[in-house]
Amino acid sequence: MKKILLVEDEAPIRESLQEILEMHGFEAITAENGREGFYLASTQKPDLIISDVQMPELTGYEMLELLQKNADLMHIPFIFLTSQIEHEKVRTGMNLGADDYLAKPVRMRDLLTAVENRLQKSERIKLAFDDKINDLLLTINKNVQHEFNTPLHGILGFSDLILSSQNLSPDSLKMFANAIQIAGLRLKDTLDNIMLYRSLLGNSE
Known part of the structure; x- marks a missing residue:
């Protein structure tokens, strides 16, 4: 079972996405801010991370920067969640190492497609x-x-x-x-x- 770390400070969104992922056979672990997300990434070694951008304590960008500096974590596929997909923000995230962006509110089909695509790509790279x-x-x-x-x-x-x-x-x-x-x-x-x-x-x- 693939393990997905979901980092989102808004509880309703976090719980809804967690339920969708678990309904489709994934193990979903959650964090409510970037600092907790980085800790769980370090200790749980998820197969993929989905993260909001704007969060207290540590933003999604700052968490991704920390992940990219860690040799054990930098390979984990990373998808950003954001309420506004703007060109500059997308470029910033991609430059930091993000693999994809999803716009809120996230449709279930878009979420599952992005997750499957990134996991498959990660598996091909590993092979x-x-x-x-x-x-x-x-x-x-x-x-x-x-x-x-x-x-x-x-x-x-x-x-x-x-x-x-x-x-x-x-x-x-x-x-x-x-x-x-x-x-x-x-x-x-x-x-x-x-x-x-x-x-x-x-x-x-």
Whole structure:
């Protein structure tokens, strides 16, 4: 069941929209201002947020700005509710990261269509991202042994030469040390790429 956060300071509108969403199979959680909405978004991780623009304590714009600064929340689809859809207000919301606008009073068909469209788009984006992650995993698994073994052989080989050789010239010692450093940097790049992959995989779950 998809979870939708509804942020609206007018109780009759909030309760009416909550009832519509729940009647159509969604889990609807509600907040009466932007501050409470941001808290619920942080703790409940909804699949979509519907929010009024003008609210006490924290406006819809201000809440959206906070969401966009949070890596765990910035991907959540966001729909604004407003009594006046003006070009400047729409542009402001879209620039902040809003996905859609709905005019009050909201018709049930328009609400459900917007919700379904945004959830479907979000799911397509997630699937595409998962595909890229899987491709990256296959590439890493295919190359990881080679990418580890090659620099390791270099590090072990050149360090063994240094330890076993007698009376190495300063130039030879510098050359071997440089080769070890290059191999170490290559190994570090491989580890950095693996950590990046793990980070991306964690964000996709």
